[in-house]
Amino acid sequence: MKLPLDFYIKNNVVKIAKDLLGKVLYTNLDGVITGGLIVETEAYSWKEKGCHAYNNRKTNRNAIMFERGGYSYVYLCYGMHYLFNVVTNVEGVADAVLVRALEPLSGEQEMLLRRGKISNKLHLTSGPGKLSKALGIDRTLNGKSLLDNEIWIEDIGRKIAPKNVVIGPRIGIDYAGEDALLPWRFSIRGNPWVSK
DNA sequence: GCAATGATTTACT
DNA sequence: GTAAATCATTGCC
Numbered sequence: 001m002k003l004p005l006d007f008y009i010k011n012n013v014v015k016i017a018k019d020l021l022g023k024v025l026y027t028n029l030d031g032v033i034t035g036g037l038i039v040e041t042e043a044y045s046w047k048e049k050g051c052h053a054y055n056n057r058k059t060n061r062n063a064i065m066f067e068r069g070g071y072s073y074v075y076l077c078y079g080m081h082y083l084f085n086v087v088t089n090v091e092g093v094a095d096a097v098l099v100r101a102l103e104p105l106s107g108e109q110e111m112l113l114r115r116g117k118i119s120n121k122l123h124l125t126s127g128p129g130k131l132s133k134a135l136g137i138d139r140t141l142n143g144k145s146l147l148d149n150e151i152w153i154e155d156i157g158r159k160i161a162p163k164n165v166v167i168g169p170r171i172g173i174d175y176a177g178e179d180a181l182l183p184w185r186f187s188i189r190g191n192p193w194v195s196k
Numbered sequence: 197g198c199a200a201t202g203a204t205t206t207a208c209t
Numbered sequence: 210g211t212a213a214a215t216c217a218t219t220g221c222c
Contacts, residue, residue, distance in 0.1 A: 042203070050203070061218060078204050079215030085203085098203055129204050139217090172203055 001154045005147060008069030013088045013095035017043035018165060018186045020086070020097060022158040024105060027135045027151045034110050034135050036102030036125050037158070040187040040194045042170045044085070046094040050176035053094035064143045065094040072151055074132070074142040081129030084137050086146065086153070100171070100185075102131045103193040111135070127195040164189045171195075 003023065010016060018041075026035035044051040052062040052075075064073050065087055073085040073096055089095040102125040104111055111124055111134035118124065125131040132138070137151070146152050170185045187194040 044203075052203080059219075075203090076215095076217055078202055079217075081204050083203060100203085123205095127204070170203075175202080 001156060002147065003153045003155055005068075005070050008086065008088050008146070009090050010069075011089050011093070011095075013045050013097060014043045014184055016086075016088050017041040017097045017184065020099070020153070021165060021186055021188055022156075022160040024154045024156050025084075025099060025102060025135070025151075026106075026154065027137060027141075028149055029136045032107065032110050032136075034104075034107030035154075036104045036106075036131065036135070037156075037193075038099055038101075038153075039103050039191045040099075040101035040185075042098040042100055042186070043184040044096050044098060048176065048179040048182060050170060050173040050179050050182070051094070051096070056094065058094070062094065065096050067091055069095075070146050072141055072144045072146060074137055074139055076139060077129070082132040082138050083128045084132050084135075084141075098128060099131065100128045101126050101187070101193050101195045102134075103191060104134070122192055126193050160188055166194075 020038050020041050023038050046053040053065045068091045069088040071087040077083050085096040085098050087096050125134045166187045166189050167183050168185045169181050173180045
């Protein structure tokens with residue numbers, strides 16, 4: 001039930017971001033499998049200032065975004081947090097979806113171990129930096145294919161009704177000016193794991 | 197070569 | 210509510 005390449009190479013990154021809600025992100029590191037339901041995403045495109053590849057600016061860091069869809073883009077933010085993105089669209093077009101929050105499904109014990117002692121279980125994966133740590137995602141996973149067996153996304157047949165999808169502006173990109181207001185953030189209504 | 201800074205989290209006041 | 214932690218990447222010198 002792994003998502004096929006077709007899913008990633010579509011040219012509508014906003015639609016893909018919405019479709020990723022209810023899918024499941026897995027990692028398999030050193031034989032340990034952890035995974036969680038995607039409950040919050042954001043779309044990024046080279047056409048707007050919030051994106052690292054704005055105006056087709058290609059650097060060593062974001063080069064993977066210019067590849068065909070279906071790759072992971074992992075990078076370090078604020079010196080201490082890894083953020084996980086899904087590269088979409090065809091080669092040469094830099095679009096990506098940031099996964100902002102998960103609901104833990106499998107390997108919960110391992111996630112707790114990686115995150116250390118935390119006050120509230122709800123803080124386990126309710127944010128982009130947190131979910132990366134819980135799943136063991138770091139820069140060594142940058143550029144991995146999501147069709148491979150280290151990190152991938154599955155469709156477990158869960159459908160999210162349109163009325164249960166919350167749409168709003170993206171978070172933490174005030175510097176992007178008017179583009180920060182684009183309604184490109186999607187989350188599952190009422191899910192306690194969605195970041196605040 | 198070097199200084200500025202961010203798609204965040206956490207712990208304080 | 211505000212601020213500190215912390216470093217790879219970036220863009221300019």
